[in-house]
Amino acid sequence: MRATLIYGAGDVRVEDVPDPQIQQPTDAVVRVLRSCICGSDLWPYGARPATENGERIGHEFLGVVEDIGSEVSGLKSGDLVVAPFVWADNTCDFCAEGLHTSCRHGGFWGADDVDGGQGEAVRVPQAQGTLVKLPVGEDSALLPSLLTLSDVFCTGHHCAVTAGVDPRTTVTVVGDGAVGLSAVLSARRLGAERIILMGRHQGRTALGRDFGATDVVAERGEEGVERVRELTGGDGTHTVLECVGTLPALETSFGVVRDGGAVSRVGAPQYPQGPIGFEVFMRNITLTGGVAPARAYIEELLPDVLDGSIEPGRVFDRTVGLDEVPDGYRAMADREALKVLIQP
């Protein structure tokens, strides 16, 4: 089959790879209907050292079950399913607590002989725990929104949930990428009435307003902090959803959070150390969030996608075929595209 590999910064290729096959009785093989490119894929795309052998890449997909191992129950060939961006058994103590990203028998796509998601098919370990059936057909117009349950929308939701967003909390979302916009939508869904979106790309912030942002702050750094404080009587917001992952974004987040509030981060941190010294302490700021256990949220969020009350798939603004994936990376890296959908 054809699948995407990354060889180094700026070097993504679509190549022939072995067809996936059942290896463990807990596996399934899924033919990919839709995949996509994640903001986090852009970190290696920007900085990965070049190597002779490529690595499989991609961790968001939905598709059709083609084969299942002997120990997989509850699934059959032909089922349409979505996979979270970390596979997990859904039975261990961490999974029972909703922390599937720390599953005792789980792991990541594209590593340790597991396929990446940006290909024609994927061998899915721990298939029974990992895959969630979707009650739609292959031609459903909902596929893009359903695909966001694999990562981006669940990541925004995790950010809002861990920050403690509710109808009584004011919210700042730092970052107008697909995760930031998903965080806006999630905060609105959880009842927040004041959502300040920090971002400067008008097309994106316009979608942010559609998703529920009540204010947009285009300024960055100190100026952006001042602006959010002006909008909130000098105090900042109860919750801050940090959806970028850089140190400046974290600094901005601490700057706009209200005393006693929470900064939740879901962008993979691009810093080993952060500014959590005396001021953050004296203001009783909580730093929370982390890699999102998407699997924990899919069943909860699915009905709202199915009935059309939310449309998280609007973050996709370009669709490519598998052979065009390298150009999809380029377009996202150049900020031509917000988020690229792949239709293999």
Add this chain to the structure above:
Amino acid sequence: MRATLIYGAGDVRVEDVPDPQIQQPTDAVVRVLRSCICGSDLWPYGARPATENGERIGHEFLGVVEDIGSEVSGLKSGDLVVAPFVWADNTCDFCAEGLHTSCRHGGFWGADDVDGGQGEAVRVPQAQGTLVKLPVGEDSALLPSLLTLSDVFCTGHHCAVTAGVDPRTTVTVVGDGAVGLSAVLSARRLGAERIILMGRHQGRTALGRDFGATDVVAERGEEGVERVRELTGGDGTHTVLECVGTLPALETSFGVVRDGGAVSRVGAPQYPQGPIGFEVFMRNITLTGGVAPARAYIEELLPDVLDGSIEPGRVFDRTVGLDEVPDGYRAMADREALKVLIQP
């Protein structure tokens, strides 16, 4: 009157200062019955640059109301009261949320013309909001335990509360100082059944066991982390109560916390940056805590002190008169004394 001033590292003096008087109609004057030395007083005692003029010091006291301003209601001369270590109006929005340390009209003892607690008397700003009446007499044997409501026990309690300690959580307490021991007592009071105390001073850890610690780990650093992990099936504990304030203590805390768990810190951080990078993110660790809003907790904790079901005052292992305060500092800095009670 006599009061304590700090002039520099290792230089604490007891001197004559003006008697406190009502300055604002919201003030009260309190004659101090008991005060004490805080672990946080040891930071300036260890490192404060020498200056010609001393600064008033001390922020924990209980005493008797001697005078009240015209706008103070609910208090009268002769009332025995305890003061939290940050004064506050107890009516603003932050106070209403239980974050009295961010009170819009509050402040700190010993700064901006406000007396310190280590003296014969104190002018108390925002007296109606700040002071809490204690239904005991001047000769009560409960005074030491009641004094801990001013700071150290409430600080341990804040650490446990913000970490989310409950009967289902396992707990590690980092540090066997008075705050650490208070955190042990607080965690036990909140129902925790497994409490691992990290500390190496046998007298202190013995009191920790009395307070509810089920295990004591004397090892530090990597070795200490390994030991806690061994005690917890490799996983660490759901909550970690960081009661020291140093970077090694924070690193240990991240090392012993279970994935998805919380590190709460209540020791003033002696670091501008901390290790909150990729690993903490991938493990969904929350960093919480901060300076404790003691005022928010006093009414809740008071009944347990009054009925003797908890004895947080056992952290005091030495009592000095006011003139002996400099030696009290020395004894605490030299770890001769755990926590020094002052009887002016």
